Amino acid sequence: MNSGKNFFIIALSLATCLLSFVCLKIPVVHAEGAGFTVAAVTPVNQFDKHASYFDLKVVPGQKQNINVQIQNLTNTPKKIIAYPNTAYTSNAGVEAYDKNKLKHLSRAPFLLSEILGRPQRIILAPRETKTLTFTIQMPQQKFRGILEGALYFLDSQTSSAQQTNQKGMTIKNRYALALGIVLREDTHTSVAPKMKMNKISTGIQDTANFSAATRVNLENTRPVMIKKLKLVGEISKEAGSKVLYRSTQKNLGMAPNSNFDYSIDWHNDTMTAGKYHMHLVATSGKYKWVFDRDFNITRSAAAKVNKKANIERNWTWLWILLGGLLVLLVFILAFFIGRHSANKKTTQDSRSEKDKED
Missing domain, CATH: 2.60.40.10 (Immunoglobulins)
Structure with a gap:
């Protein structure tokens, strides 16, 4: 039985590795x-x-x-x-x-x-x-x-x-x-960071759940790093109305003179065309920036995002399904290997007992 148990442990470890291989992106490796x-x-x-x-x-x-x-x-x-x-x-x-x-x-x-x-x-x-x-x-x-x-x-x-x-x-x-x-060059004059809100666009939250998302391009316009940045973004139909979608992120950082797309997740809701309002507050230490802007989502943009989000989600479920089937296959294989080893050991023990009797 120990042999079968060992095979089971090995198979379980192998299944875990294989499942990670199928379902996850391998990250960039730095020092380790x-x-x-x-x-x-x-x-x-x-x-x-x-x-x-x-x-x-x-x-x-x-x-x-x-x-x-x-x-x-x-x-x-x-x-x-x-x-x-x-x-x-x-x-x-x-x-x-x-x-x-x-x-x-x-x-x-x-x-x-x-x-x-x-x-x-x-x-x-x-x-x-x-x-x-x-x-x-x-x-x-x-x-x-x-x-x-x-x-x-x-x-x-x-x-x-x-x-x-x-x-x-x-x-x-x-x-x-x-x-x-x-x-x-100048080590005596301090430069204060300054943030700017650029284009508001649509996309998918591809780093998490492949949900439709609104993207806000934020730009650090000064040659200084922004550290411990907190962003709170809210989407509503119009200024002051009920918040439809809200996103909060902390401990972010921005390189000097750089920009990035901050995503506000629609939590797997279908993106609908229409007029919306963006309220975004950014804080870093003593610095604070508040942005308010109306924006519009066209029918073609919404349809494109919804189609892409569905495709990405479907592929995600496909990989999870394949991973699950792979794990099941490994467990079945481990079971039969363990059973074969146990039967073999039992047969050998029986033969040994018979040889002793003879």
Whole structure:
């Protein structure tokens, strides 16, 4: 019976792993499991002496080399690509560094890809440590506030492209490490954040339940980070009327000069065309922004969202069903293997007893 029990435990573990494989997206892996480390060699113009990342006091037109030590922790060679990436804000409301070409996601006056140049590739032998050098070339034009981003180190053998917010399934781990970079010229003048509400549009809440949602594009228009951001969004038919949908999120963050789409979930209700009112309050420390705006949802936009939400939800249930069938199959297999092992053991015991009697 112990043999059958062991098979049952193994099968249960296997089923759990397989179910996770089918139903979940594999997330980006940072320090844990990356198999390599990166460390900043901080120069003399490091502004924050206690920071483990680059926080540099620079001047217009300055040219400077910065060095990073990269160590391979594994017994196999590694091919690493280092991207100088400007920070942006993901639609989850957190700062991210994994895109080299931001397009509309950042309105920073200068990008790190312009200041530090092209991505670099490095090959590490097993257990080898190397120093990678990037050259900073500051623009002649002055800027206030900060330029923020990271050197984003990607293991090219586990990921072939830079992507984020992927929809659908993925079975590829992305092993990456981000080493922060902050560049500042004026260290005496503080810059206050300023938030702006841009376009209101429709979409689906693809990070949760594939429900129809209203999206509000919020923009941090200043070269300063916004931390501990709280957003409260309310949708009603008109200002002051009954709130139809409400969303509250806390502890969000925005990169300098960036924007993102804040979603207000319709909780699986069918999106209907018509006129609505948006009331949104954003707070960060002593700063507060209040936005009120009427907006319209067209029939074509509502129909498109409802169709997409239904398709996404149907696919979700399909994956859950397949996962459940897979688990059932593994349990059935484990049962018959355990039963076969128990019968085999019983037969062997019977033969042993018979041999003793003979």
